[in-house]
Structures are given as C-alpha cells and as structure tokens.
Amino acid sequence: SAPTPQELLTIAVEVARDAAATAHRMRAEGVSVAATKSTATDVVTAADRAVERQVLGALRARRPGDAVLGEEYGAGKTGPAAEDGVRWIVDPIDGTVNYLYGLPYCAVSLAAEVGGEVVAGVVRNVVTGEEWTATAGGGAWRDGERLRCSTETDxxxxxxxxxxxxxxxxxxxxxxxxxxxxxxxxxxxxxxxxxxxxxxxxxxxxxxxxxxxxxxxxxxxxxxxxxxxxxxxxxxxxxxxxxxxxxxxxxxxxxxxxxxxxxxxxxxxx
Ligand code: IPD
Structure with missing residues (x-):
C-alpha cells in the first residue's frame, strides 16, 4: 500500500539531516565553484553534487522503486514516478551563493510527491540546524513547534x-x-x-x-x-x-x- 505522508516525512527528515551534516562538513573544509550552469553567477559547488549524490543513494537504499527529481542531476538516474507512485524532489543546497560565501542562510530541501501532489517536506538550514517540516493536512512545524503565518492585514x-x-x-x-x-x-x-x-x-x-x-x-x-x-x-x-x-x-x-x-x-x- 502507498506510504503515508508521515512515513515519507520520517524518511525525508533522516535523509535531510545526514545531507545537511555533509554540506556543513564540506563547508568547513573549504568550498569553491565546481562549475557554472545557466550563467556565470549560477554556480554549483562540489558540495551541491556530493550532497545530491548522497541523498539519491540514501533514498534508493530506503525506497528503491521511487522516482527522484534533483537540481544537479535532474531526473536522469531514475524512471518517472508511476501514476500513484512516490517522487522525491531534492535541492541539495538551496542558497548556493550564500553557501559559497559562508552566509548562514542555505538549506537542504527534500519533498515527497504522491500522484503529483507534494505530501511531505523538510527544509533544514545547513548552518543553524533549524528544521521545518510539513505533511499535507498535518500542519507545518519548526523543531517541534506548530507554525502559523503572519496575521498582518496591511x-x-x-x-x-x-x-x-x-x-x-x-x-x-x-x-x-x-x-x-x-x-x-x-x-x-x-x-x-x-x-x-x-x-x-x-x-x-x-x-x-x-x-x-x-x-x-x-x-x-x-x-x-x-x-x-x-x-x-x-x-x-x-x-x-x-x-x-x-x-x-x-x-x-x-x-x-x-x-x-x-x-x-x-x-x-x-
Ligand atoms: C536559488 C535561491 C535564490 C532564488 C533563486 C534560486 P539555488 O536557488 O533559492 O534565493 O532567488 O531563484 O535559484 O541556486 O541557490 O539552489
């Protein structure tokens, strides 16, 4: 039977924590631009690639049949999601330029889609360790605290x-x-x-x-x-x-x- 959003979130959180730890360690060891993408300022570091490879491996070990869409490797390594199948969507390091400059505002982002709808997601700040999670219908949370958006009206x-x-x-x-x-x-x-x-x-x-x-x-x-x-x-x-x-x-x-x-x-x- 299809996994529940909570089951997918549990996997996502485990995988994102390990991925963030790798990104953090690689940052401490020193980081440089490995390549540019769409323009000269659209950079990718060795860490972007290493973290995405780690995430793909960790997902494949836990859920071998799932499809994966990643920023650095595209959908290349896995097939498309079956109609009601699971597809993971990976940004190994969102905020790559901040990562490059050592600014504490970059994150691993990992979401699970079922039947084309995102049902679980985690965003983990690589530097501060703050972690936001959500499941469809289950609310949004940061480090165990339920979140509500602003009540500003103006x-x-x-x-x-x-x-x-x-x-x-x-x-x-x-x-x-x-x-x-x-x-x-x-x-x-x-x-x-x-x-x-x-x-x-x-x-x-x-x-x-x-x-x-x-x-x-x-x-x-x-x-x-x-x-x-x-x-x-x-x-x-x-x-x-x-x-x-x-x-x-x-x-x-x-x-x-x-x-x-x-x-x-x-x-x-x-
Ligand atoms: C970028 C960051 C940035 C946003 C760009 C994104 P990346 O992602 O999220 O804040 O303005 O549109 O491409 O390249 O750092 O993963």
Whole structure:
C-alpha cells in the first residue's frame, strides 16, 4: 500500500539531516565553484553534487522503486514516478551563493510527491540546524513547534521577501518590479534561499514572499510548509505556483499583493 505522508516525512527528515551534516562538513573544509550552469553567477559547488549524490543513494537504499527529481542531476538516474507512485524532489543546497560565501542562510530541501501532489517536506538550514517540516493536512512545524503565518492585514506594514534569478535580463525586470513595489510595503528582503524564505513566511518572520523563476526543487518542500501554516501559495490569476510566479501570502495580504504584482507584470519579462 502507498506510504503515508508521515512515513515519507520520517524518511525525508533522516535523509535531510545526514545531507545537511555533509554540506556543513564540506563547508568547513573549504568550498569553491565546481562549475557554472545557466550563467556565470549560477554556480554549483562540489558540495551541491556530493550532497545530491548522497541523498539519491540514501533514498534508493530506503525506497528503491521511487522516482527522484534533483537540481544537479535532474531526473536522469531514475524512471518517472508511476501514476500513484512516490517522487522525491531534492535541492541539495538551496542558497548556493550564500553557501559559497559562508552566509548562514542555505538549506537542504527534500519533498515527497504522491500522484503529483507534494505530501511531505523538510527544509533544514545547513548552518543553524533549524528544521521545518510539513505533511499535507498535518500542519507545518519548526523543531517541534506548530507554525502559523503572519496575521498582518496591511500591505503597507508587510515585510516581503523575494529573490532574483541568474539571467541578467530577468534580473533587470525583477529589479524594476521591486523598485515599484517597495514604496507600498514595509520593506523588502532578499536573503538568498527560496526554500528558507517560504519557511520564514510560514512562521511570520516575514509576512509574505514572491518570486519569478522558481524551479520545482526550490518550491516543493517550502511551499508545503507555507501552505500548511496558512499562507496561500499560488501563481498569478488563480494559476498554480510555478516558474512564472510564486506568491505566498497570508489570506488578508494575498489580494493586495497579487493586485500589485499583476499590475507590475511580475510574471513577465525574460
Ligand atoms: C536559488 C535561491 C535564490 C532564488 C533563486 C534560486 P539555488 O536557488 O533559492 O534565493 O532567488 O531563484 O535559484 O541556486 O541557490 O539552489
């Protein structure tokens, strides 16, 4: 029979803790850029690859039949998920640039999908050891504490996190959106790891978050944590969240933020 979300979360937490320990140890040993991806600033370190390989191995040992989608190796090494099968979505190090610079805002993100729906997810900060978890219908938690999103109702008082892609044209468009949005919010934060931004929104350490250009591995686990803490997590105009735009906002802030982002064409540009 299909595993329960709780069973999948238990595996995810074990695997993510070991992965975070590896990333932490490799950081202490010194880190350098191993390669660049989409642009010269879209970097991958040896740790990104080693951690993803470790996660793939650990998942294969525990659940050999499952499919895996990972940031560094894609879906390459496993087949597609069966219709009601399990697919794991791995970001070995979200916030790679922070990791490279030794900034304490980077995380291992691991989620499990069943039948295409994310049902369990964990995000673990590699440096601080803070750990956020969620299961579909089971709530969002940090280190044993149940999370609720912000109760702010005024966009003008809202602290809004966002992020930028690696492509220069996209960044220029994203900067224009920020420039137009910033007079209408308390302030903007660009901390550098989408999965952690979503987890901070889950506990009201920021009020809301939006970004264009997220990949599945940036969104999967943190998106579930945010939803289970009460945020609405969507794209523009009722579309699902995805590469065009992710908006994560408490119900009272959703409409005003969505209206602004739509007017600013936040999902447009390259
Ligand atoms: C990036 C970070 C960043 C976000 C980018 C992501 P990576 O992930 O989450 O905050 O703005 O869109 O690509 O490359 O560090 O795994």
């Amino acid at each position: 966009l003008g008082q809202a602290l809004v996190a966002t992020g930028f892609g690696y492509d220069a044209g996209r960044r220029a468009h994203q900067a224009r959106v920020v420039a137009e949005l910033i007079p209408h919010v308390r302030d903007i934060r660009r901390m550098g790891a989408a999965a952690l931004d979503l987890c901070l929104a889950a506990e009201g350490r920021v009020d809301a978050y939006y970004e264009k250009g997220l990949a599945a591995w940036d969104l999967a686990a943190g998106g579930l944590v945010a939803r289970e803490a009460g945020l609405l997590v969507t794209g523009l105009s009722g579309r699902p969240p995805g590469p065009d735009l992710v908006i994560a906002a408490p119900p009272a802030l959703f409409e005003p933020l969505h209206t602004r982002l739509a007017a600013l064409d936040a999902s447009g540009g390259p």
